[in-house]
Amino acid sequence: MSEPDPTETLVPADATLEDLSEDQIVKAVAHHREATVGVGETLLAMDEVTLRFGGLTALDSVSFDIKRGEILGLIGPNGAGKTTCFNAMTGVYRPTSGHVVFEGRALRREARHQITRLGIARTFQNIRLFGEMTALENVVVGLDARHRTSVPGALARTPRHYKEERSAIDRAMVLLAFVGIADRAADKARNLPYGYQRRLEIARALATEPKLLCLDEPAAGFNPAEKDDLMALIRQIRDEGYTVLLIEHDMRLVMRVTDRIVVLDFGRKIADGLPEEIRADPAVIAAYLGGSDDAPA
Amino acid sequence: MTAADTTTKTQRAPFGQQIRDRWNGLPRQQQWLISIVFIVFLIFLPILNPAGITTEPGTDFPISLFNASRYALIAIGLNVVVGQAGLLDLGYVGFFAIGAYVTALFTSKDSSLHHLPYLACVPIGMAITMFFGLILGIPTLRLRGDYLAIVTLGFGEIVRLMADNVPALKGQVGFQNVGHPPGTRDNGLPIFLQSDGKPWYWLTIGVIIVVLILVGNLERSRVGRAWVAIRDDEDAAEIMGVPTFKFKLWAFVMGAAIGGLSGVIYAGQVGFVNNQKFDPVTSILFLAAVVLGGSGNKVGVILGAFLISYIPDRFTSIAEYKYLIFGCALVVLMIFRPQGLLGARQRLLTYGRQAYQRIAGRPEQLDTGAGALSGDSRSGAMGGGDL
Numbered sequence: 001m002s003e004p005d006p007t008e009t010l011v012p013a014d015a016t017l018e019d020l021s022e023d024q025i026v027k028a029v030a031h032h033r034e035a036t037v038g039v040g041e042t043l044l045a046m047d048e049v050t051l052r053f054g055g056l057t058a059l060d061s062v063s064f065d066i067k068r069g070e071i072l073g074l075i076g077p078n079g080a081g082k083t084t085c086f087n088a089m090t091g092v093y094r095p096t097s098g099h100v101v102f103e104g105r106a107l108r109r110e111a112r113h114q115i116t117r118l119g120i121a122r123t124f125q126n127i128r129l130f131g132e133m134t135a136l137e138n139v140v141v142g143l144d145a146r147h148r149t150s151v152p153g154a155l156a157r158t159p160r161h162y163k164e165e166r167s168a169i170d171r172a173m174v175l176l177a178f179v180g181i182a183d184r185a186a187d188k189a190r191n192l193p194y195g196y197q198r199r200l201e202i203a204r205a206l207a208t209e210p211k212l213l214c215l216d217e218p219a220a221g222f223n224p225a226e227k228d229d230l231m232a233l234i235r236q237i238r239d240e241g242y243t244v245l246l247i248e249h250d251m252r253l254v255m256r257v258t259d260r261i262v263v264l265d266f267g268r269k270i271a272d273g274l275p276e277e278i279r280a281d282p283a284v285i286a287a288y289l290g291g292s293d294d295a296p297a
Numbered sequence: 298m299t300a301a302d303t304t305t306k307t308q309r310a311p312f313g314q315q316i317r318d319r320w321n322g323l324p325r326q327q328q329w330l331i332s333i334v335f336i337v338f339l340i341f342l343p344i345l346n347p348a349g350i351t352t353e354p355g356t357d358f359p360i361s362l363f364n365a366s367r368y369a370l371i372a373i374g375l376n377v378v379v380g381q382a383g384l385l386d387l388g389y390v391g392f393f394a395i396g397a398y399v400t401a402l403f404t405s406k407d408s409s410l411h412h413l414p415y416l417a418c419v420p421i422g423m424a425i426t427m428f429f430g431l432i433l434g435i436p437t438l439r440l441r442g443d444y445l446a447i448v449t450l451g452f453g454e455i456v457r458l459m460a461d462n463v464p465a466l467k468g469q470v471g472f473q474n475v476g477h478p479p480g481t482r483d484n485g486l487p488i489f490l491q492s493d494g495k496p497w498y499w500l501t502i503g504v505i506i507v508v509l510i511l512v513g514n515l516e517r518s519r520v521g522r523a524w525v526a527i528r529d530d531e532d533a534a535e536i537m538g539v540p541t542f543k544f545k546l547w548a549f550v551m552g553a554a555i556g557g558l559s560g561v562i563y564a565g566q567v568g569f570v571n572n573q574k575f576d577p578v579t580s581i582l583f584l585a586a587v588v589l590g591g592s593g594n595k596v597g598v599i600l601g602a603f604l605i606s607y608i609p610d611r612f613t614s615i616a617e618y619k620y621l622i623f624g625c626a627l628v629v630l631m632i633f634r635p636q637g638l639l640g641a642r643q644r645l646l647t648y649g650r651q652a653y654q655r656i657a658g659r660p661e662q663l664d665t666g667a668g669a670l671s672g673d674s675r676s677g678a679m680g681g682g683d684l
Contacts, residue, residue: 090536116538128533130526134661136652137645141526144519145538151547154518155511161518165647173656186657208538 039069043243044120044212047106049088049098051081051267058084060267061098066212071234071244073258073275075251077287080264082247083125086214089245090122091115103211116145121210123201125217125247131190135181135200138189139172142207175203179233195226199233206237213237214245219253231257255279263287317639321660325650339502343495355613359494363566364610366501367559368602372586373508373595374555379584380593380641381521382548383528384438385446388453389583392553394575395429395456396422396560398466401570404476407467415476419561426557427550434549438542441531453580460572471571475564491568501562508555509595515551522645524548528593578620585623589630593641600638 044066051059059081066072074082087093089100091112099106102118110118121142130138147168149161176182179199184192189200198218205213215234219227227250234257238244248254254261254275261278263271265287271278278284320328342350343359352361371393378386399422403413413421437448460466478500480488489496515521523544526534535541564570582605590601605623609616630637644661646652653661 092532092536111540111542112535113538113540116536122536124533128530130529130533132529132641132643133522133525133645134653136649136656136661137522137525140646141522141534141539142537144522147519149519150543151515151520151551154515154520157514162647164519169646169648169652173652182656186653186659186661188662191662204537 043068045101047099049095052096070259073254073261076264081267119211121205121208122214129189136185142204145208179203352610356610361610363494363498365606368606369599370559372598372602376598378552382524386449388449390580391453391456392426392556393560396557397564400564401472405472407472422561423554426553430550430553434546438545477565497566591637591639594639597639
């Protein structure tokens with residue numbers, strides 16, 4: 001796959017959002033990816049990943065695959081290790097043993113920002129935007145992950161700097177439009193309404209041009225109508241060729257939006273399968289409704 | 298950011314809010330025009346020597362203005378580190394001292410080193426301080442917050458103690474006849490005399506303008522955005538692909554370069570460098586200028602530096618109590634206006650002005666206005682906690 005030019009102009013520089021059709025927005029968001037290439041291949045594999053903090057085993061030799069082009073749900077009761085799983089994938093924690101294999105390559109000592117550049121992006125359970133930046137600037141920080149200008153280039157204002165800056169604004173606006181918050185682009189992130197902040201996190205993560213997008217409870221605190229909108233957005237993201245890993249508590253949402261589900265409980269994988277299989281799995285039901293496996297029959 | 302900190306922001310008085318809004322609403326050309334008029338006024342200030350503003354007879358007015366401008370330059374440099382990248386540096390005086398000592402060592406007759414022209418010391422002094430910025434930054438920038446502050450405080454002290462104890466640096470005896478920029482007057486005397494503050498003041502104003510333009514270039518680029526992202530939430534920045542260590546190091550190195558440059562200018566004007574001017578209290582005074590004026594606001598830190606330097610010169614009767622007064626002022630400020638006289642304010646996109654106008658039909662939100670922070674925004678809990 002040839003490296004796409006991130007600074008390629010996507011939309012006419014003087015175009016306003018009203019000029020852009022929905023179709024153009026969608027194309028621009030996913031302009032760089034060949035959506036159908038390798039759908040179904042393994043994108044990321046958790047290979048017997050164990051993570052211990054002192055005496056606490058947060059993940060106990062967890063293995064599962066994420067396939068290109070799918071929406072994989074990661075569920076489990078509170079404290080099951082879902083977010084820890086995210087943190088192991090994005091390099092926040094190093095596995096005590098086992099490997100995270102991304103595109104056939106085990107992640108070892110890559111710094112967290114390098115993992116982002118490899119193509120794993122995430123949002124946070126408790127929103128972590130750059131509060132003092134505008135919504136637009138937040139997304140541009142995400143885009144900067146693919147930019148090359150550093151201090152000398154910025155001081156001297158090189159042509160590359162101008163090119164990156166110009167394309168960054170266009171792409172950031174397109175991404176804000178894609179997640180549906182373009183009307184508040186000029187507001188500081190900390191002043192945005194809660195739902196907008198959640199969507200802005202998704203836009204910022206998409207801006208890093210991930211191959212795998214990890215969403216950590218993106219619907220937390222949403223009402224049912226907002227959840228429906230979010231589900232539509234997640235599906236749309238997948239349809240653009242992104243692979244999505246979704247942590248979510250709301251079972252209704254998970255069952256309806258995901259292609260496949262992995263269930264964790266006490267740091268162990270207890271089930272892995274299609275939503276309807278998971279729904280009927282006795283181990284999952286036990287985990288959610290209170291275990292009775294060692295109780296007398 | 299904690300909930301408590303959001304609450305303080307809601308309660309603050311809209312200090313100078315109207316002025317700021319009016320300024321932001323002006324067209325670009327008018328802003329430039331007003332700035333140029335103001336700069337011309339600053340240039341003529343030492344000649345006008347207006348009654349009421351002048352610091353004479355206590356202190357020579359041009360010299361006092363030079364000192365204020367020197368503090369302003371230092372504050373701009375420190376603001377890159379503290380205000381933009383959010384790294385608390387308590388040893389900034391160390392870089393200033395290195396700049397001054399480099400100049401003294403290469404230009405003073407008391408030094409055994411090869412003599413160089415003063416102007417050659419400008420790049421050399423900056424390069425050496427940048428090198429020291431790297432030396433200090435590489436091991437320490439893995440630390441955060443208070444730990445970083447302690448190590449940088451130690452660095453400032455190390456530089457001072459070196460000046461005390463390394464024989465080649467001559468301790469309190471110091472270096473006389475430090476060089477100055479070239480040029481002679483009609484009467485044969487050099488333009489840059491120690492007794493005449495005016496040329497030095499104008500030189501520093503010129504340097505400040507150039508530095509402001511360059512720092513502005515950094516701010517409205519990937520670099521400036523990385524710095525603000527690190528300041529807001531370092532972990533999130535790293536996970537969003539910001540090479541945080543690299544950019545923190547750059548912030549340190551750029552800050553060091555500006556500190557070194559101001560040291561070079563200072564050594565030239567005073568003409569004498571010894572170990573007496575580089576104590577930790579001076580570091581704290583620099584930091585006070587940044588915090589007082591408004592960390593993260595270039596105009597603010599210049600204002601803060603001016604106040605810190607000018608007030609003791611103007612009101613000589615209270616000069617003895619300056620630390621007491623600045624200390625109390627800071628305490629009061631931290632209670633009522635923790636963001637400083639002018640709050641942080643940044644433009645982070647090269648084409649931001651046009652873009653926001655096109656997108657929103659208005660300029661971007663530059664400061665967290667008290668009115669804008671309504672109920673709904675507080676429900677979004679920002680930052681803090683685990684990932």
